[in-house]
Amino acid sequence: MxxxxxxxxxxxxxxxxxxxxxxxxxxxxxxxxxxxxxxxxxxxxxxxxxxxxxxxxxxxxxxxxxxxxxxxxxxxLGYLRQEAVLTFAGQDNTVNEEMLSVFADLRGQEARLRELEAKMEAGEMGEAVLEEYGRIQTLYEHGGGYEYQNDIKRVLQGLGFEPDQWDMPLEHLSGGQKTRILLGRLLLEKxxxxxxxxxxxxxxxxxxxxxxxxxxxxxxxxxxxxxxxxxxxxxxxxxxxxxxxxxxxxxxxxxxxxxxxxxxxxxxxxxxxxxxxxxxxxxxx
Known part of the structure; x- marks a missing residue:
């Protein structure tokens, strides 16, 4: 080779x-x-x-x-085809859930931070817990953890989705709407x-x-x-x-x-x- x-x-x-x-x-x-x-x-x-x-x-x-x-x-690399119908075939996500899927890592960090906060509230203030909390909080902040929800709203509103459409299942959207959802997801993925x-x-x-x-x-x-x-x-x-x-x-x-x-x-x-x-x-x- x-x-x-x-x-x-x-x-x-x-x-x-x-x-x-x-x-x-x-x-x-x-x-x-x-x-x-x-x-x-x-x-x-x-x-x-x-x-x-x-x-x-x-x-x-x-x-x-x-x-x-x-x-x-x-x-x-992100690629927007002219029609995105097949992209979401078989998926039962809502519009907002599809956007949130871009930030799976950040959401996992959020969940772990909540777990560690619960431990600290229960009196577990050991060095390992504090170190892990500080490390994950830094990753979360640098990864845009405090901005991604606003980024999702900005993209959905920019592409013409009203707030009452954000909880709609993808399967209920038209082909053109699905194309806009794929475009929004790609913009969020950067x-x-x-x-x-x-x-x-x-x-x-x-x-x-x-x-x-x-x-x-x-x-x-x-x-x-x-x-x-x-x-x-x-x-x-x-x-x-x-x-x-x-x-x-x-x-x-x-x-x-x-x-x-x-x-x-x-x-x-x-x-x-x-x-x-x-x-x-x-x-x-």
Whole structure:
């Protein structure tokens, strides 16, 4: 077995010469990309070009026909599919319980702190009890134990869930609501790389504005597919333009990308016109 690929620290994901086919039909080929820490990337391209397929490959959920993907060691990754119905199949959690599941470690620490407090109230003030209490309290505080309940409320309200919906079972939610719940859970998990496939599809204007504000201050990296150019303008700082023969990277938001692309097209048209003029001149000569 060959040794694992070593990735420079600032590069969290690297794809080399990816190709993917369905039977005899080539979807795309020769896709190579680099994703650095804290980059917020918008992936754009024609419908049917394979953007969702590329996201699945980069997330490690689908094997490419050819090429390779390397990820930074211990990289945490969250992926929002366009539809999240299957994500919650068979689960009987409520909306709030699903959000609380993100913080299972903190809730376990809470329970242990209550147990230790009960011991101390009963007069068990031994050194071991005090040391364990201090250690767990420090972990709890540094892990956000005093903030996570407010974080859950902020995310649910931001994504348009009213307080009277928080105790609803997930099985009673629509497909769009389940997608919003999955998005909320991913935002609370705070992965190093968050991949979002059409995140605004089931959001109203207020929720979209809240999501834009949240993602602009995201501490990790983002990779987003969206047909909402205004959303991309407000969130991303880099654009990957995809066609059947590869991906080209542009610095800046969506509008900046369009300007750069139009300049390139104009340059290509000028070169083509000059070449045609040269050939015509040679023929006349």
């Amino acid at each position: 060959p040794p694992p690929t070593i990735i420079p620290p600032m590069i969290i994901l690297q794809a080399n010469q990816l190709s993917h086919s369905f039977g005899a039909s080539d979807l795309f080929e020769d896709v190579s990309v680099l994703l650095h820490a804290k980059e917020r990337v918008g992936l754009v391209g024609p419908n049917g070009i394979g953007k969702t397929t590329l996201l699945l490959i980069l997330a490690g959920l689908l094997e490419p026909t050819a090429g390779s993907v390397s990820r930074q060691e211990n990289l945490t 992965p190093d790389l968050l991949i979002l496939d059409e995140p605004t599809n089931h959001l109203d204007t207020s929720a979209i504005e809240w999501l834009e504000k949240t993602l602009r201050t995201w501490e990790g990296s983002l990779l987003i597919v969206s047909h909402d150019r205004y959303f991309l303008d407000r969130v991303v700082n880099q654009v990957w333009a995809m066609n059947q023969h590869g991906v080209k990277s542009y610095k800046g938001n969506y509008s900046t990308y369009v300007q750069q692309r139009d300049v390139e097209w104009q340059h290509e048209e000028t070169l083509f016109a000059n070449e045609m003029a040269r050939l015509e001149a040679e023929l006349e000569f």
